[in-house]
Amino acid sequence: MKRGDAIKAIYPELERSVVVTIMGAVAAEVQSIGHRPSFFYLQHAMGLASSVGLGIALARPELPVVVLDGDGSLLMNLGGLTTLARYRPRNLVHVVFDNESLLSVGGFPTATSTGSDLAAIAKGAGVPRTATVSSLEEFRAAFRAAQQSGDLTTLVAKVEAVGPAGYVTDLSLLENRYQFARHLNER
Amino acid sequence: MPVSVSSSTLVYRGLKEVGVRIVSALPETWLVHLIRMAEDDPEMTLVRLAKEEEGVGISTGAHLAGVKSAMLMQNHGFLAAINGIVSCGQLYRIPLLMLISQRGSFGEKDPWQTEGGGVTEHVLEALRIPFDRLEAPEHVGKRIAKAQTLAYSASRPVALLLCRDLMWED
Numbered sequence: 001m002k003r004g005d006a007i008k009a010i011y012p013e014l015e016r017s018v019v020v021t022i023m024g025a026v027a028a029e030v031q032s033i034g035h036r037p038s039f040f041y042l043q044h045a046m047g048l049a050s051s052v053g054l055g056i057a058l059a060r061p062e063l064p065v066v067v068l069d070g071d072g073s074l075l076m077n078l079g080g081l082t083t084l085a086r087y088r089p090r091n092l093v094h095v096v097f098d099n100e101s102l103l104s105v106g107g108f109p110t111a112t113s114t115g116s117d118l119a120a121i122a123k124g125a126g127v128p129r130t131a132t133v134s135s136l137e138e139f140r141a142a143f144r145a146a147q148q149s150g151d152l153t154t155l156v157a158k159v160e161a162v163g164p165a166g167y168v169t170d171l172s173l174l175e176n177r178y179q180f181a182r183h184l185n186e187r
Numbered sequence: 188m189p190v191s192v193s194s195s196t197l198v199y200r201g202l203k204e205v206g207v208r209i210v211s212a213l214p215e216t217w218l219v220h221l222i223r224m225a226e227d228d229p230e231m232t233l234v235r236l237a238k239e240e241e242g243v244g245i246s247t248g249a250h251l252a253g254v255k256s257a258m259l260m261q262n263h264g265f266l267a268a269i270n271g272i273v274s275c276g277q278l279y280r281i282p283l284l285m286l287i288s289q290r291g292s293f294g295e296k297d298p299w300q301t302e303g304g305g306v307t308e309h310v311l312e313a314l315r316i317p318f319d320r321l322e323a324p325e326h327v328g329k330r331i332a333k334a335q336t337l338a339y340s341a342s343r344p345v346a347l348l349l350c351r352d353l354m355w356e357d
Contacts, residue, residue: 020248040251045275048244052275055248055256058209058232063252079237080244087234177279181251 001136003097003159004029007068009140010095013147014039014066017093018184020053021068022046024104025163026097030068032164035171037183043173047077050084050094057089060184064091064147071098071112078121084152085126093146094127094154101161122154129153189356195220197324198286198349201331202257207284208232209249209256211242217288217354218259225259239264243271247281255335257284262291262307263300265346272344273314282338282345284331289320289348294357311346318346321353 007029019039021027027041042049053067074081074096084094100113112118119132128151133139139157146153199221202210210225211234212218225233236242242258249256260268265287276283290297291304311318317337319330330347338345 042275042279044278045244045271048240048247048271048275051241051244052248052251054234055209055245055250056252057248058234058245059249059252059254077238077241080241082237083234083241173278174280177251181253184252 001134001139001157001159002162003099003157004033004164005136006097006139006157006159008033009136010143013143017064017066017147018056018060019066019068020049020056022049022070022073024070024167026068026070028164028167028169031169031171037179038187040180041171041176046073047080049073050077050080053092053094054080054084054087054089056184057092058087061089061091063184063187065089065093067092067094069094069096071096071100071110071118072102074118075110075112075116078125081122081125081127081154085122085128088128088152090151092152093143094122094152095143096154096156097159098156099159099161103161103163104167107161119154119156122156127152127154130156132156132158134158190217190219191354191356192220194324194327194353195224197327198321198331199224201328203230204328205332205335206255207257208254209234209245210259211236211245211256212259213239213261213264215261215264215288215290217290217349218261221259239268240271243268243275243283246283247275247279250281257286259286261288262303265307266303266310269310269314272316276344277314280342282335282342284335284338285344285346287346287348288354289350292351294351294355307348316344316346317341318348320348320350322350323353327353
């Protein structure tokens, strides 16, 4: 499964959600499919996308929140999974695109390439719903089930280590940040 | 325990008066009363962290969602959170209100706390983070309010140092 195809597969379902993504390929691919004011791309601070999602979910428990994370980012904030599980925001779906690689900085393999299992780590941290999927059909179904479950889910999607040619887009970081905050304020 | 209950109460009241509704924290001796007050307050959401840097993300999310928050941490926790403060808080112009216990100053008896105190203010200066010291009860309410005012007008992280003379009763 290619990550770009996986994002396309759930793109219609993202419309009603507030979305926080990591930097690099995920941010660029989401924008190439279509930016929305409800999408925030954390273009640095690796590891903190799930924490930003938790902050939004706690501040606005009525809003459905989706975090699009990656294996390299999540490995930098594994402790954050325990915090996520502890506060168990039922309005948050945590997707982890696992390409077993730090693709944006040269493709160096991460620990998931040698057997570290992020869904098992999330389960061990106390996340109530976890799954690993590797086909597009499984991913689409598991994402929909997570959105409908009304409980915190970490969904690990195994994807190929391929991405777009470049990562810089014409949406400036602060434009995105203020547009997103205004969107949340009006919603 | 000689952590000042009265000063902790003043600090907590100061946070409430500026509208803080989410507090993230990692336990440390000087913060015990503050954390308990946040836990006992039905109007406050206390987020207990595994590592302080997570608090930057949580406060960022809360701010983007329109809710005021504060981070409670030891100076060593501040040192552990620096990448998040720079590459999330500063990069995205987030008005983080950071309350940092300034361990390792004159009077410190714990040998393991003595390095952090010597570098904390220099690191804050190097990061161009505006900060002030809370050393006496009369500083507390006004300086918390002023710190938050600047955080919002500048859209930047700010810090208040919880100092020994305020927090500890020898």
